Amino acid sequence: MxxxxxxxxxxxxxxxxxxxxxxxxxxxxxxxxxxxxxxxxxxxxxxxxxxxxxMADVVPEPVAANDxxxxxxxxxxxxxxxxxALVAGPVALRSRPDIRIEQTRPGETRQIALNDGTRIELSGGSRLRYDSHDTRSATLEQGQALFRVRHDPSAPFELQAGDVAIRDMGTVFDVRRQGDRLDVSVAEGAVSLAPLGERIALTAGQGIRLDEGGHRLSRVAVDPAMVGGWREGLLDLDGETVGTIAARLQSAYGMRIAVEGPLVDRPVTGVVRMTGDGDKDVPRLAKLIGAGWRQSGGDWILRASNEDR
Structure with a gap:
């Protein structure tokens, strides 16, 4: 062919x-x-x-065995x-865009149902933009979201996250955008994207970790059952720094968490189940990673333990 x-x-x-x-x-x-x-x-x-x-109203004839x-x-x-051959030709007129913006406060989550059957779950501190007249595309401006996309081979769903366009082929996938960092994980089906000019296709159990500012890209294996685990309070950490984790908790709980000194760059790997109560989870997480903590007003401050200094 x-x-x-x-x-x-x-x-x-x-x-x-x-x-x-x-x-x-x-x-x-x-x-x-x-x-x-x-x-x-x-x-x-x-x-x-x-x-x-x-041909619109023609009923197909049954196919014989020897057909x-x-x-x-x-x-x-x-x-x-x-x-x-006609793709480059004139494009049919479309209705005027009807831009919708869905924004969650830190600590808030939201479920969104698009007209085409696609479902989106937004994490706290997230912002999503889409056109209600064209629900096969959207932009995740910040935060994290789980997408359950209705399969339509003739019109793949496209998500823009920063400079990266993620093309979905009817699947379940999770995207987190935080500053220059972009994480994509696939639970079902497949997505394609071209970060840093490199065309990549991801299937179930695969993901990427992208640092756009540092021009660093890595492909990772993910547990499909853990994709979107944040909805049940699960933090699936794969070498994330304490500074990145603190930013995630800020979005989840709406509290300020500062990290002092070199602790901010310490990588952490593992799965942590959160209780949903920030006043319990922050000191608990600090203990798990071997860090100290204190409160100043309403802020939490994490620091390296005495043994690490």
């Missing part, structure tokens, strides 16, 4: 792909930038392709292929 035919084939198969096929698709995307460009062109073309008006079951599939491929 030509590259275009391969892209169309993958696009059509997404309606009922297995986990193994998602992995194969992710590998195909990463094999060459040309693969990703071809797939994007096919997806855009399919989104603009509409059935002929005279060519693949004919309809290749007819669809032909239609999409023809539409690829």
């Amino acid at each position: 030509t590259l275009e035919e391969q892209a169309i084939d993958w696009h059509i198969r997404q309606r009922d792909m297995s986990a193994a096929e998602w992995d194969a698709f992710a590998t195909w995307l990463e094999d060459s930038p040309a693969h990703a460009r071809a797939y994007d062109a096919v997806a855009m073309a399919d989104a603009q392709l509409t059935p002929p008006e005279h 060519n079951a693949g004919w309809g599939r290749w007819w669809l491929m032909g239609g999409v292929a023809a539409a690829v």
Whole structure:
């Protein structure tokens, strides 16, 4: 098959792909930038392709056992292929954008249901922007959110987080944006993105940790069952610094937490279950990481223990 035919084939198969096929698709995307460009062109073309008006009410005839079951599939491929050439043409007029902004206070969470069936859960201290007339795209300006995206091969959901666009193929994934740091973890399905100019496809059990300011990117393995664990009070720490953890707790509880000295850069790994009560969780976490703590007014201050000084 030509590259275009391969892209169309993958696009059509997404309606009922297995986990193994998602992995194969992710590998195909990463094999060459040309693969990703071809797939994007096919997806855009399919989104603009509409059935002929005279076919709208036609009821398909049953397929006999000796009929060519693949004919309809290749007819669809032909239609999409023809539409690829039209992508660069005039775009149909759309209604005026209706921008919605969902913003949570520290300590608050919110559930959002988009018109297309996609569900989003926002963590505390988060801000999400989207167009109610185009719910296949959104922007996470800050904070953390879990996305459960309705699968639509003709219109993949796209999330913008900083300079990174995350293309979803119908899945469950979690995104956290904090300053220059971006974390993406996938629980089901697959997403594609191109941080720092590198095209990456992630499937269930995979994630990335990106420091845009430092131009550092790492791929990590994640436990799918832990993706979005913050909703149940779970902190899944994979080498995060104490300073980063303090910022997460500030968003969760709406309290100020300062970290003194070199402790701010100490990495922490492990899973911590929080109680939901900041006055209990901050000193408990300090004890777990071997740090001291004190309060000054309403602020919490973490410091290295005497043994570490």
